[in-house]
Amino acid sequence: MKLISLENINKTYSGKTVIQxxxxxxxxxQSMVFMGTNGAGKSTLLKIITGLLLPSSGRVIKHSKPLHIGYVPERFPNLLRFTPLEYLNYMGRIQGIPVMELEKRIPILLDRLALSHVKNKRIDTFSKGMVQKIGIIQSILRKPDLLILDEPLSGLDIHTQNELVHIMAEFKDEGITIILTYHESDILLKIAERIVILGEGQIKGDYHVKDIDKPQMVIETSGIDEQIIHTFNGILRVSKNGETLQAHALQEKSDNILLEILNKGGKIHSVGVHDPLNQLIMENYVNK
Structure with missing residues (x-):
């Protein structure tokens, strides 16, 4: 079911087309990831979806009304002279959330994101990762229909990245529609159901992850009959590559297959990974 539709959206700044x-x-x-290099138009498109920017032409159609959107910008303010409790209560009152509800919800969210121990410390003393989590909390004080996060993992250490991805996966399980932008970290793809690749302000590709094959092991071997390899559990396909055979196999079965080949007198020339998703990304990711 549609939540929002964009129709022929264009955005121009000072004569330069950013979205086309x-x-x-x-x-x-649905959970979506917008991918693209810097300047591809990701942040501008997110702001148009939220209503923070108006398109130069085209229409944004909201199919659900009212529609509550939670938004976390790429650069969340880190010089806030508030404690988390002060700031989140203030933001909640702006959203019209009853005080009693805030008194229940804020402690739960602070605990969920491991910030209870700093609830009375000033935010301007926090690390980037902690500030980012405050931004996420303010965006979900009232459960949103749509949660938008612009480069949510930018500049965070790998432990905090994994923690935030886990939290967003929980939001996904709660039925919240999620849109994320991606530039560097592949771990966002763990929660993606759909990938939209942007380049030069245009859509270069729009893919559903379920339709993309899972990563496979590619084993280059010789000295063994092709028909024998076909009998090994986990083999997907086998093809000739000159004097050798190239076997594509399930990753989780690859160790057993390698052992089987050696036990049958075969030789292993190389072992690699074929990842259709990463191949697709590389083919579309660079602006063209």
């Missing part, structure tokens, strides 16, 4: 003729349906309960 984008049409896109955002579906309820």
């Amino acid at each position: 003729d984008i049409s896109l349906d955002i579906l309820k309960h």
Whole structure:
């Protein structure tokens, strides 16, 4: 079911086109990742979806009304002279959330994101990762229909990245529609159901992850009959590559397959990984 539709969206700044003729349906309960290099138009498109920016032409159609959107910008303010309790209560009152509800919800969210121990310390003393989590909490004080996070993992250490991805996976399980932008960290793809690749303000690719094959092991071997390899559990396909055979196999079965080849007198020339998703990304990711 559609949540928001973009129809022929264009955005121009000072004569320069940043978004060009984008049409896109955002579906309820779906997790999307917008991918693209710097300057591809990701942040501008997110702001248009949230309503923070108006398009130069085209329409944004909201199919659900009212529609509550939680938004975390790429650079969340880190010089806030508030404690988390002060800031989140203030933001909650702005959103019209009853005080009693805030008194229950804020401690739960602070605990969930491991910030209870700093609830009375000033935010301007926090690390980037802690500030980022405060930004996420303010965006979900009232459960959003749509949660938008612009480069949420930028500059965070790998432990905090994994923690935030785990939290976003929980939001996904709760039925919240999620849109994320991606530049560097592949771990966002763990929660993606749909990948939209942007380049030069245009959609270069739009893919559903379930339709993309899982990563496979590629084993280059010789000295063994092709028909024998076909009998090994986990083999997907085998093809000739000159004097050798190239076997594509399930990653989780690859160790047993390698052992079987050696036990049958075969030789292993090379072992690699074929990742269709990463191949797709590389083919589309660079601006063209």
